[in-house]
Amino acid sequence: MAYDLPIDDVMPQVIDALRASGRVVLQAPPGAGKTTRVPLAMLDAGLTAGKIIMLEPRRLAARAAAERMSETLGQEVGQTVGFRVRGASAISAHTRIEVVTEGILTRMLQQDPDLPGVGAVIFDEFHERSLNADLGLALCLEVASALRDDLLLVAMSATLDAAPVATLMAAPIVTSEGRSFPVTPHWLDRPIGTQRFEQAAADLVVHALNTSPGSALVFLPGEGEIRRVESALRDRIPKDCTIAPLFGAMDFKAQRAAIAPAKTGRKIVLATSIAETSLTIEGIQIVVDGGKARRARFDPASGMSRLVTDRVTRAEATQRAGRAGRVSEGTAYKLWTKGEEGALAAFPPAEIEVGDLSSFALELAIWGAQASDLSFVTPPHEGRLAEAQSVLQMLGALDTNARITEHGRALAKLPLHPRLAHMVAKGGRSAPTLAAILAERDPLRGAPVDLSLRMDAVAGKRILGEVNHAALAHIRQEAKRLAQGQNTDGPDTLGVLAALAYPDRVAMRRKGDSPRFVMSGGKGAVMPDGDPMANERLLVATDLDGDPREARIRQAVRLSDADLRATFPEQIGWHDVCTWSRREGRVLTRQQERFGALVLDDRAWSDAGPDEIALAMLDGVRQLGLMPGKAAKLFLARARLMGSDFPDFSDAHLMETLDDWLLPHLSNVRSTADWKGFDLHPALLARMSWDEQQQLAKAAPAHFTTPLGRKLAIDYEGAQPQISLRLQEVFGVTQHPMIAGQPLQITLLSPAQRPVQVTTDLPGFWAGSYADVRKDMRARYPRHPWPEDPTQADPTLRAKPRGT
Template identity: 65%
Template sequence: MTTLPVQLPIQEALPDLIAALRSKGRAVLQAPPGAGKTTVVPLAMLEAGLVTGKIIMLEPRRLAARAAAERMAETLVEPVGQTVGYRVRGDSNTSKSTRIEVVTEGILTRMIQSDPELKGVGAVIFDEFHERSLNADLGLALCLEITGALRDDLMLVVMSATLDAEPVAALMDNAPLVTSEGRSFPVETRWLEKPLRKEDRLEEATARLIETAVAESEGGVLVFLPGEAEIRRTAQRLKLPAECQVHTLFGAMDFKAQRAAIQPATQGRKVVLSTSIAETSLTIQDVRVVVDAGRARRARFDPGSGMSRLITEKVTKAEATQRQGRAGRVAKGVCYRLWTKGEEGGLLPFPPAEIEAADLAGLALELAAWGATTADLPFLTQPPSGTFSEAQNLLQMLGILDQDMRITEHGQSVARMPLHPRLAHMLAIAGRKAAPLAALLAARDPLARSAPVDLALRAESIADLKRFEQTRPYQVNRGALHTIREESKRLARLAQGHGDYSLAEMAALAYPDRIGLRRKGDAARYVLSGGKGAVLDEADPMASERLIVATDLDGNPREARIRQAIAISEPEIRALFGGQIQWQKTCHWSKREGRVVARQQEMFGALALDDRLWKDAPQEDIAKAMLDGVREMRLLPSPAAKRFLARVALVRGAGHDLPDLSEDTLLGTLEEWLLPHLAGVKTADQWKKFDILEALRATLDWPQMQLVDRIAPAHFTTPLNRQIPIDYSGEHPEITLRLQEMFGQKTHPTVGNTPLKVTLLSPAQRPVQTTMDIPGFWASSYTDVRKDMRGRYPKHPWPEDPTEADPTLRVKRRG
């Protein structure tokens, strides 16, 4: 075997790493960018004779996997496929003599599911684990379970550049932590002097910084941008010397174009505009300069909408360090950052693990196939329970899991396909004919954003590009189309079903929760079968379709924008999902109409395919629906009901055992006390006229009612034997009545031992005195009131001694 290169920093850490693996069979290796861990460690393990079987090394990206295999084979002076080979989606190069196999992360999961003992595998290396991909987290959890139950001889190595390594070492049963210090070459960092303004476009600012970097430095330039669109717009704005050769690098490119970007320039100077694909495991030759635009694009999954959306946000410190290290791989370098040194303190330390933010349908399927729950496996980060539950619900909808969350026979077939469960489900049912659509739905849109959303247009371009370009005025991305066609060939070999389905039916198989029904009166807005809302551009030709399948949405949780869809007919929906379509009779409160609406609806999920009035709806159902209207409009108690509530509150506040009749409690228990009394009430107007007093009184039993009447009586009986309601809502119980009606009252009225607050009115019903001492009023203030009132109301009696006068509500007799 060829001697390993000694000039790389990782070489100094190899003795400790080999010793750790000999003693514990596992280790965590922390080595900064450019240390050489990816291409040196597997060869060192092989040379040391640690492993009898294969060494499997995981890489997060296909390009990195191929490049790592090629570099190791070059070290051994062998072609790829002998001692060192690779296996990625859609391509492999291995042989019987292969001892080191570099694979992308999802392939390890497939290997484990098909052979839990990993026969013939002696070690698994997780490279670039700091990226915290979902497949890497799952792969490590599965490998740890295998070593604990089946293969205690299986070696495990986790390698990372910027990871917080101690938690990983602890997860791996306190595996030895080996650290390699220093980069190959130093990198100078240069920041902006002033922060970017809000009006500065990212592409324009990045282009200016690239031009500065080219003018001030030497060697190849690697530029980090968040996505393909930003790469293309930046390239259009660049004004560079003629010697500069501009290359692009992103995941959707074909491998040949990707290789051209990472190869050394044959002449002149190379400038590579790349996404995060170039952050790890990839040495782009000639690079001495890094320009970091400071943005990263990540997928975020919203469990409420069941949709993922790509967001662009600031890089983390770990990502910035990783990118900076690219400049020091082959020589002394310089890194230009599109932010100020002061802004660096505001960066988050690490990006979130994919398991915290991604669609977890694939994970839920893998765990079901493994026969485990999330709690059964040693995950470094447990998946969010809400997102995981949504994923399981989707798998149940697709028939992949049963009601007990166990994998079905259909689910076993789906699990064997290296695809998202939606697409694998579609292939398992529709067969080879669905392969082009599965490849299309899994790939980048081959048509420009300006094209209509119609999925059928994309299918046309795949089937016959020449005819499409002759008959359609839409630009086609030939690179993306080529990738889709190649992937379609691979998927056709995996397809199992043999059904004869239309394009729309196949799309509906993959997205049963995204079948959309146009809202009444709105030609651009849809309700989806999963219950969420979606909107189309009003100018799009599909905006007038009654029924669609939305295959691509932007993930907005309030109302997702439809980016790709296909029209579907109602007979097609019934043919696919007839068993799930059922008539439902519903009564619900309509806030817009201000009434209870009773309907019979033929429902598929949240879609009402047919909608009719329910003319003979039971009164009990109407009353139950009316409760929602009551909650919206609140209780609206009459004056008498308010007084009753105040009496009960007073007695309850004095320590007596009475029910809580506060408004919040009453609104929370409407079914218990109000429902039996709501017969005939089904509109807002009827509710406003409804008196809840009797319903409130029914909440008290006979002894409780007697207690309230005794301690807080409802009325005060006047000297005329007329009953006046007592108001208990204020600080003191209060009555209001005409002054003349109290003639002859020699004591002050009370409730128990509490004096009533008495408001005395003039004949015109205006307050003339408020008192809590009637005898005192007669003896003092009454004289002044009498003088004033006699002049105003001469027809009414104003005796000098009111304590001896008869109470009255009448005027004086004539004569």
Template identity: 60%
Template sequence: MAERLPIDDVMAEVVAAVQSHGRVVLQAPPGAGKTSRVPLALLAAGVEGQIVMLEPRRLAVRAAAERLAEGLGEAVGGRVGYVMRGERKMGRGCRILVVTEGILTRIVQDDPSLTGIGAVIFDEFHERSLQADLGLALVWEAMGALRPDLALVVMSATLDAAPVAALLDDAPIVTAQGRAFPVDVQWLDRALPPRARLGDAVADLLVQVVPQTTGGVLVFLPGEGEIRQVAAALTGRLPPDCDVRPLYGALPFAAQRAAIAPVVLGRKVVLSTAIAETALTIADIRVVVDAGRARRARFDPGSGMARLVTERVSRAEATQRAGRAGRVAAGTAWRMWTKGEEGALPAFAPPEMLRADLTGLALELAIWGSADLAFLTPPPEGALAEARALLRDLGALDAHHRVTAHGRTLAALPVHPRLGHMLGVAGAQAAPLAALLEARDPLRGAGVDLAQRLAVVRGDAAMPADRGAVAAIRTEAARLARGLKDGPTLSIGQMAALAYPDRIALRRPGDDPRYLLSGGKGAAMDAGDALAGQRLLVVTDTDGNPREARIRQAAVIGMDELRAVMNGRIRWHDHCAWNRRSARVEAVQQERLGALVLEERAWRDATPDAVAAAMLEGVRQLGLRPSAAADLLRARVALVPDMPDMTDAALLATLEDWLLPWLDGVRTAADWARFDLFPALRGMLDHGTQQRLDRAAPPHFTTPLGRRIPIDYAGDAPAITLRLQEMFGQTVHPCVGNTPLRVTLLSPGHKPVQVTQDIPGFWASSYADVRRDMRGRYPRHPWPEDPRLADPTLRAKPRSS
């Protein structure tokens, strides 16, 4: 009889929820047995059709398939099979199919009705991978539209089940207890030095821990490189009965199986990546050493694709790792950080949706025909927009975000859409380059030349290299080349340009090797690099600096080679622009690739409209140059309600609306200095508005003699200036609207004798003093006793009178 597992206590409840609701969320800690029991229980309960179970990793797929087949007393390939990228093992009678996440996406996209499938199980959903989130959204929509009879099970070890259940229309939640023995958690007394080599520190701790403990030891490390470091550092330092076994995704399956299998004699020390956290049962483990690091996929702006980065683990991950020490007996877990540092760890690892490159997701959504899916974590709009822009650039989407035939081809290739585009055009010859661009750098620190790296991968050059990385690249290249046709013979630079049309780099003028990328960003490399003098490059990797990135990998491309592969993207553009140095509009015709100007020539017949539009930037630089008439108009407009805003800020912000039609023939700073703004400003006012302005704030005052003199609106009150005698007979003070004019009265010699805003009051008071003083100075001019009764005049008495 099979060993009883904690999940068995709730299995009837799980099956009942599936039968009554068609869906269930199962919470069960690692070791509860959900992976090996739930598919078999659904099969026994009579679920019709195939049961597809999703696993996050290739190793977990094989291990789960083997345990399930063993539960049926069979070998894998009968009623239990598996499919993953590049490998499949399933027969015609397969009832339980274990797949990796990308395989499920293809299944749903190829047949949204999920013909022949009766249930879909999402295992280890707490890892929140991008593909799992997408797969759940697709399956859930397919259930609602086409397959209400489909059974859906979401299984998680640590995730809060309530949000998932709410997403699935309040699916039932079933919780299973785990099977765990006490685990004694130990921390470091002091934090590791910032520059300490992690592999050496882990090895030193293991040398202390192993002699003090019994049973198997499981060491969590971020990646293959650290596993190799620790294995090398342990050589000859552990007891003879200790067998060191690596465990990581790229390891051959036989070696993976050896790491999982129990030892017959002695002890094993398993050096593993995060694949040992869940979904795997590793026999005999009593001790866990957690290096406190995890390698996650994050969008890397330097490479334009998702890259693995090393980060601190979350508290949930640390708890899960420590629990591995208590599966078979009481155990001990060492954490390679201090207890004080633990509070700074994040509670959970962030969903991949929030940190990954969304190009593949955007392509899958376009193929599905809708982005309006029920995601547990919706994709960020900004990242999704960037992904769609790249897909349009690759020809995978049209202008309306609809998938093209080329886009469907890219989705079928097991690589990033950038590399899929390259493979689709260049064919099998590009497979080594595609594998190289997806892998870790085998020549780290050897300059930026991509050709050197490809030569090592092809075996054409002997250089110090990471042999493990080179072997993995060659294996992946062979796999990618299968099924690809031969394309046109292309250089490395041409193939790279197909994948990175936004990373074509043109050297800027100057001694420093600084480049402008076709996508508009800047990049630079060390002056001593062998490629520093090249005019054109294709940049495939940078440090991601948003201001000016440092180039880490690039390929040389010639102009003729660039034209051959980018012919449809290179176009001539008529271009008028304001040159700040020469202070004039310059009209040129430019051959461009994105932001790059490949060639330039004078545009001798530039259209007046193009010149005028470019001159607007000159106006913004030079500033407004108002005339006296323009100043007067703006001052009047400012006094009247509901008039256009003619302040400097408003005018400069709306140049296209009011100034552009008036700039014919203006193309230099000198032309602008001679330009009169008044007609353009006056043109902002329609006829009715002009009449209202003239009534409320007239430009002129008509004197009693009928002479029109301008009103000065520049001060705090509108003002006029005129000879005193010209105001004789004026018994009412002149106003603009309700505002009295400030009147400056001049002597016959044009000297101010009075400033007033009350002419009748002046006649009745101060005028007598002015008359007494002025009569002696200007005897030939009239100085009547009562100016209110006198006629206005500008004449003087004849000398003979």
């Protein structure tokens, strides 16, 4: 082996770390040689007698790495070094290093957890943080801990924040600085604004070719953008330039041609992020970065992961630019301004944070573990994992205790999302084609929502509208592969097949003129105006725009009532429904035949019991809120003055505990009008024991008894309890009345019932401002007593007779 790559400088450290601890985290920039050097160095050092399995995130990278290592050894692929990817493999009895895509390791672990014959597992490009890589590492760590303490583990990355991974693995970090050449960055002077992305990218490519030497690697988000930029460049580049597209859906022969060096002149490689890592493309001195990347995100619209277009992160931009400095000084042109660069995220999100967890949850169930039982760099979100398990239970892949079923094991063997795998496993001859259509991008642009049109296009029938022929070819290829070994005895109607994959998306048209639907999972959906399927009573919505309130249907297929009943006989049944209707403001009692949230038939339920009605009315109370009358308001005000040892009568606590205190009193309440007239006082009083009621009556009485024996209602609605009475009625009172530990606010009135003083300290009033009040009041009301010392006078409401 010729030791002329940067990684060779740290290879002794890598080997020493593996000998010492059996694990290592290797950081090395793109082009350092880690992918092709590390497995061969481990083999040469004799670290293990077993196979070395190396994981790659993409099929092209796996095959290219195997070919490069075989070339280094002077052998054909499949001898010492081989590969296994979906749809292709090259291995033999002599193979010691196997390069595989990430999902294959999971299958190996599930079949034989102790990995017989395997001595080491290398996770290449771990910084991409795919679900399969995260799960594979977690499973390998458990296997190494419980079954195979001799299993060597290596995580390799170009941009990864290595510390968390090293901590998880309990492994040392080895860093290779690499030996890349300087790369000069260029940014736009101003944002592209309203200019089409593809046109702006093509303009930047032309500018780069005219100002810098060498071949160019252009990063674009996907095949569609690659094709459009290719078209925009055709008549604008020098004649000696060759354009080579490079994306994952291409066949391997075309991918190899794209990464091969140009035979003559210069080369323009239009690539997705497939070219960021693991691949070396000869002769590249120019990088043009479109600033976008496609990532797998969970898409509520499809119920599965979809590729979405995001802005590139700083780590990705750095890695892309570095491709220009592999062989000589290079130049990186960026389709954004220098000011915009500061807004870029540092790293792309891990798939475990944003992707669909259904397949992940299925693998966990097969392994027989909870996510908390395993070690992850980023643990999955508990709520989203529970949602994924709910989907699997709906498909019959998990039982009610979230344990794997035999059907679930069968689904895991199919290279599909569990929804589509369930459809293929249960469906007839059309299921593989439909699964391929639903798993890929829509091959018809601007077509009506009817899914049967897509099936016709795949079958070669003439379809009006814009057809993506490349997408159709890929769908046909996938359908053919999925059909191998398929059971063809299942149902073959498109509506039934779609319902098998999406039992929660069976939709029924709502009453009314607008084409609005309710789905069996409980969510709403709306059909585009004027679509031919707008008046269908039942359909299955296979693709939605993701609006959480009312999603727009983008693809759907008709479903007959008979097919629905034949497909889900156990899920359809009659239910007694006693529920609160916000729209009608009353309790409704019906008997309904239901499939999930869909009401297939509806009848009156005349003999609903009082308990059912009371429970339904409780939901009405939660919507309407408490409506205390005068007596209840007074009671609540008094009770809320009591201390923390007393029952809690706050509105929040009362609403939280409605079931405990209000439910027994609601038997004759079934409408908004009934509730408004309902007296809450007895129900509230019943929350107290007899002793508590006596404490309340003593500490916060409903009435104040004056020295003359009159009972005055205490007003508790203000900041503190208060009463109003004639000043003469409290003559002789030398101690201020207290209510629940605080002074009673007293408004003293003149003989004409007008306020003359507000006080919470009656003795202080007598000793202070009473003299001024007496002086003023004697002249105005001479027939009424105004003694100099009111504390010694008797209370009275009488006046002197006239003329005395």
